[in-house]
Amino acid sequence: MVGLDHIALIVSSEESIQFYEKLGFKETKRIERSYDTVVFMRCGQVGLEIFIDPKHPERVSDPEAKGLRHIAFSVNNWDKVLKNIGCESVQTDWFGRKFTFTVDPDGQPIELIEQKTEINSANFKTDEKWVQEYREQFGTEPNFM
Structure with missing residues (x-):
C-alpha cells in the first residue's frame, strides 16, 4: 500500500x-x-x-515543464475558501464535483475541488474544451466511470 x-x-x-x-x-x-x-x-x-x-529560480510555466503540474486539494468549506482566495471560474469535473484553479503567491497552480462523499460520473457535452483536449491527447473518447 x-x-x-x-x-x-x-x-x-x-x-x-x-x-x-x-x-x-x-x-x-x-x-x-x-x-x-x-x-x-x-x-x-x-x-x-x-x-x-x-533565492530559488522562478517556476517554469510557459512552456509548462514536465513533472508536477498542479496540486489538488479537496475543500469541505467550499464557499468560505472561494470567498478568501481569488480563483478562476468554477467548473464541474469528470465526477460531477465543482472545481476551480488558483495559484499560490509564487505561481504554483492549485486546484480546489468540492469535497463530496459520493462521487458520480458526470455527463459532458462533446464540445466541451476538456473533451476536445482529451481526444487530441489520447485519440479516444474519455471514459471515467
Whole structure:
C-alpha cells in the first residue's frame, strides 16, 4: 500500500504560509536554518513541507515543464475558501464535483475541488474544451466511470 506522506514546496516568502492557512492548513513546526526556513503544515491527512527561500529560480510555466503540474486539494468549506482566495471560474469535473484553479503567491497552480462523499460520473457535452483536449491527447473518447 502507498499513501501520500507530504508535499514539499519551495516558496519565496512568508506570504505563501498565509495563503495555505486560508485553505485551512495549520503550522505544526518551523525550523530556521542559515539559508532557509522550513515550515511544516497540516490539514486533515495532507502535510506540507514548505521551504521559504527567496533565492530559488522562478517556476517554469510557459512552456509548462514536465513533472508536477498542479496540486489538488479537496475543500469541505467550499464557499468560505472561494470567498478568501481569488480563483478562476468554477467548473464541474469528470465526477460531477465543482472545481476551480488558483495559484499560490509564487505561481504554483492549485486546484480546489468540492469535497463530496459520493462521487458520480458526470455527463459532458462533446464540445466541451476538456473533451476536445482529451481526444487530441489520447485519440479516444474519455471514459471515467
